[in-house]
Amino acid sequence: MSTRVNPIAEQSKKWLCNAMLELLQEKPYNKITITEICDKAGLVRKTFYRHFTSKESVLVTVIDLMFEEFYEYIQDQEMGANEMPLAYFTFWEKHKKFLHILIQNQLYALLNDQYVHYLEEMAHIVGGKRAYLSELEKDYMRTMLAAGLWSLLKKWILRDCSETPEEMARMTLVFFDVE
Structure with missing residues (x-):
């Protein structure tokens, strides 16, 4: 139904x-x-x-809508893990004003809280090479990836996106040993 x-x-x-x-x-x-x-x-x-239920739930909905937009984009482009970081930083560069607002208001953690759920939905893209992991290990891996991406993004936003999305994507692939 x-x-x-x-x-x-x-x-x-x-x-x-x-x-x-x-x-x-x-x-x-x-x-x-x-x-x-x-x-x-x-x-x-x-x-x-x-x-x-609250003002915070409005912001979570905004973040969820942004994720849906991002997810639709990567689905349409049929991206693999190696292309994801560039799409990620390119996407968030367009929304840097929103991220600045979250940071200024000590609300940036809301983004990290949602990341684990998003990574779970994208497991077929993000965790494809690690199918041998147990469900517990996959859960911890998503938590680690979420925190790492969240921290990289925050640092980049606080640096006013000084590096290009291409530079950030390259570093991300190196840091997460995806290359």
Whole structure:
């Protein structure tokens, strides 16, 4: 049985996410209220709570939507593990303003928390050469990869993307011994 997506509900969710992102450009996260998010989106609090449990859950949804965009891109391009780092840094360079906002508001850890789930979804691409690992080892490997990619990305963003995505991809392949 397929679940139908309510387009009005999806639009409301998108408006709330966009409102949060706009407010984050104007003021610190801890000064933003749910009422302000709703007002900016032109929606009532009841609608907010239909979709989200907190301000943080809005940001997690934004991160999830970004991952979906990235995942669709790599699926369309039929990328293997060696091409992934370039796609990764190219993608995040386009979203560096958002990452700066997360870092400034001490919310960057939200990205790492989601990474392990994303890597699990991409196991057929990322962990293909390590099929011999046990499930426990694969879980630890995803945790290590997530933390490593998260840290590299943060350092690169804090350096204002001084290195090109190509340079970052090359280093990543060396660091993770993928080449």
